[in-house]
Amino acid sequence: MDTFTVEAVVLKTDDFGDANRVVTLFTKEFGKLEANAYGCRRARSSLSGALQMFNHISAEVSRSPKVDTIREADIINFYDALTADLERLAYASLLFEIVNRMTFPRQQELETFDLLIKALPVLSKRNPRVAALIGACQFMETSGVQLNFDRCVHCGREIDGDAAISLLDGGAVCLECVDTAQDVRPYPEALRRTFDMMLGFDWQDDTRLNFNSRQLKAAENFFIDYVQSVLGSGLHSVQFIRDFIIEVSMNV
Numbered sequence: 001m002d003t004f005t006v007e008a009v010v011l012k013t014d015d016f017g018d019a020n021r022v023v024t025l026f027t028k029e030f031g032k033l034e035a036n037a038y039g040c041r042r043a044r045s046s047l048s049g050a051l052q053m054f055n056h057i058s059a060e061v062s063r064s065p066k067v068d069t070i071r072e073a074d075i076i077n078f079y080d081a082l083t084a085d086l087e088r089l090a091y092a093s094l095l096f097e098i099v100n101r102m103t104f105p106r107q108q109e110l111e112t113f114d115l116l117i118k119a120l121p122v123l124s125k126r127n128p129r130v131a132a133l134i135g136a137c138q139f140m141e142t143s144g145v146q147l148n149f150d151r152c153v154h155c156g157r158e159i160d161g162d163a164a165i166s167l168l169d170g171g172a173v174c175l176e177c178v179d180t181a182q183d184v185r186p187y188p189e190a191l192r193r194t195f196d197m198m199l200g201f202d203w204q205d206d207t208r209l210n211f212n213s214r215q216l217k218a219a220e221n222f223f224i225d226y227v228q229s230v231l232g233s234g235l236h237s238v239q240f241i242r243d244f245i246i247e248v249s250m251n252v
Ligand SMILES: [Zn+2]
Pocket: 152, 153, 154, 155, 156, 157, 173, 174, 175, 176, 177
C-alpha cells in the first residue's frame, strides 16, 4: 500500500461509527486532504490526541482507491486556548470553515498553509475576531477571488475618498460609475483603509492593531456577506457567532 507523510493543520473533523473520525487536513504537500482515522476516538488510540481541530501535526497516510487512511499522527503544535474559550473557538472556526469551503481537495496551496500556521498562534493569543477577519481577508487575496478594493471595476480609476462597492461587479465603484453598477452599497474611505491594513498585516508583528469597533464591525459584516455570496450559502460558524457570542458580549 502506498504510504506518505504530510505536515498538516486539522481543518475539520466529523465523527462516524463508534470510534472513527473523518479528518479534513490542510496539508503542506497536497492542500486539502480528507482521510479516515479508524478507532481514533478511543482513549488508548495513539491518534486521539493529535487529530483534534486546529492542531498542527505530522501524519502518515495510506492511500487506497476508495479512501485515504491516517495511520499515525504526531503533534507539532497545539493551541489549547482555541478550544478553552468560546469566542476564540467561534472565530477560529470561522476562518477554518472559510478555508475548508473555498478550497478544492488535492491542490497544493502553500500560501494558504502558511497563512493557517501563522494565524493559529495569533488567534489563540490576540483578539480572535480581528485575527479571523484578517485571516479571511488575506486568504481571499491568495485564493484569487478577492474584490478589487482600490480601483473602480468599471472605469479603472483609483478610488480616492468615499465610493461604492458591488459584490456582483467584483469590487469598488467610483461615484461617477455608480449609476451603471449593480447592487451597490456604501464604501466609505474608512472601510477601504481597514481592508488595506488587514491585507498588509504581518502576523509576526505584535504591535497594537488600530481598529475601532465600528470599523471592525463594518468590515466584518461586509466580508461575511461577500464570502457567503461567493459560496452561495451561509457559513455555520457565522450563525454560531451571531447566536452565542454577540449575546454573551452584550451581557458583559
Ligand atoms: Zn468608475
